[in-house]
Amino acid sequence: MVELIKKALQGDKFSIAKLVSYFESTKIADRQFCVELDAKLDEASVRAGIIVGLTGAPGAGKSTLIQHLVDALLLQKPEWNIAVVAVDPSSPVSGGALLGDRTRVNFGENERAYFRSQASDLDLGGIGRNTFRVCRLLRRLFDLVLVESVGVGQSEIEIARLADVTLLALQPFSGDHIQFMKSGIMEIPQAFVITKCDAEDLAQKSLYQLQSSLDFMQRIDAKTKPPAIFQTSSVRQSGFDALAAFVAAAKRLDSAGEVSREDYFLKKEIRHYYGEFGLRALATYLQAASGSFEKRRLDLLEKLAQKLEGHAAP
Ligand SMILES: Nc1nc2c(ncn2[C@@H]2O[C@H](COP(=O)(O)OP(=O)(O)OP(=O)(O)O)[C@@H](O)[C@H]2O)c(=O)[nH]1
Ligand SMILES: [Mg+2]
Numbered sequence: 001m002v003e004l005i006k007k008a009l010q011g012d013k014f015s016i017a018k019l020v021s022y023f024e025s026t027k028i029a030d031r032q033f034c035v036e037l038d039a040k041l042d043e044a045s046v047r048a049g050i051i052v053g054l055t056g057a058p059g060a061g062k063s064t065l066i067q068h069l070v071d072a073l074l075l076q077k078p079e080w081n082i083a084v085v086a087v088d089p090s091s092p093v094s095g096g097a098l099l100g101d102r103t104r105v106n107f108g109e110n111e112r113a114y115f116r117s118q119a120s121d122l123d124l125g126g127i128g129r130n131t132f133r134v135c136r137l138l139r140r141l142f143d144l145v146l147v148e149s150v151g152v153g154q155s156e157i158e159i160a161r162l163a164d165v166t167l168l169a170l171q172p173f174s175g176d177h178i179q180f181m182k183s184g185i186m187e188i189p190q191a192f193v194i195t196k197c198d199a200e201d202l203a204q205k206s207l208y209q210l211q212s213s214l215d216f217m218q219r220i221d222a223k224t225k226p227p228a229i230f231q232t233s234s235v236r237q238s239g240f241d242a243l244a245a246f247v248a249a250a251k252r253l254d255s256a257g258e259v260s261r262e263d264y265f266l267k268k269e270i271r272h273y274y275g276e277f278g279l280r281a282l283a284t285y286l287q288a289a290s291g292s293f294e295k296r297r298l299d300l301l302e303k304l305a306q307k308l309e310g311h312a313a314p
Helices: 002-009 013-024 028-044 062-076 131-138 155-162 176-182 200-220 240-248 255-286 293-308
Strands: 050-056 082-088 113-119 144-148 165-170 191-194 228-231
Touching (some): 002 028, 013 028, 028 131, 062 240, 113 131, 131 144, 131 293, 155 165, 155 255, 191 200, 255 293
Parallel strands (some): 050 144
8 A cells, every 4th residue: 555655645546547436436345545545645645735626517528628727737737647537427328427538638758747538427526426425536646636527507506615716618609608607607716718709709708708707796796806808819829828827826715614525525425325314413523533534434424324223324
């Protein structure tokens, strides 16, 4: 285990992939191993990378954006290593994920960038069941963890729970922002990225449209800090440096935010297994659970399994 972590910290992609697989594993035997890995990683790693979430409607240009954003960040931050987690939709028919983002994002042999696809597990919310746990791992191996989520409905809210900073990609004149306003999603991101700004007049009109929507929201609720707006074009290779500078300056959640994020994902998992009934039972244990996230997770799953099922954890 120590050797595996050491190699992963040195950037060995095979070791990193192996570690990720443990945190994605559904085998009960791997749970205890993850607790031990978690503790060893805390000892060995000095990194605490930022988690940046990117969401937006299907086809908005998220994967293309990630490719250019990562290239720009690697130049701006020569000391940084970057991991990308792309969550692809699972097919409701086959249960398999197409993992199509592999075709748009390609870091080749770049030593400083790592790419991982994840299926969204048919889980509501556009991220996988273990995406948070995988991000917790990766942030100790990389300076930045960039997560592309499946952009459908509520996923924008889930990605904001997962990430320290959330970006929302909008394509010009898609009308997406009207839908987003209705569902409250416009209030979530710290920055908007208008993609495909190849045609200047279209890009300019889209910018005005977005600005007026945000002004409208400000008038209704002046508490919200106006988000930043970026315009990018992969065809013109423009706008990525400014966006990279914004991402590079992003701040991690404070420790209270960290705890509430961990609790959110613990509760989500418990709800998945045991529904609202499980959540009520969890309330008694959550306060008492201590230690790292993985340790608390294992303890809680075991306790609830004993209480609710009278046998081993699901
Ligand atoms: N003209 C133009 N086309 C772009 C730009 N960025 C992306 N595209 C095109 O838009 C299409 C979708 O791009 P993706 O990057 O796959 O979009 P996505 O949001 O990741 O898509 P999903 O992951 O399927 O939701 C592709 O055909 C891209 O070539 C851009 O800046 N300008
Ligand atoms: Mg994509």
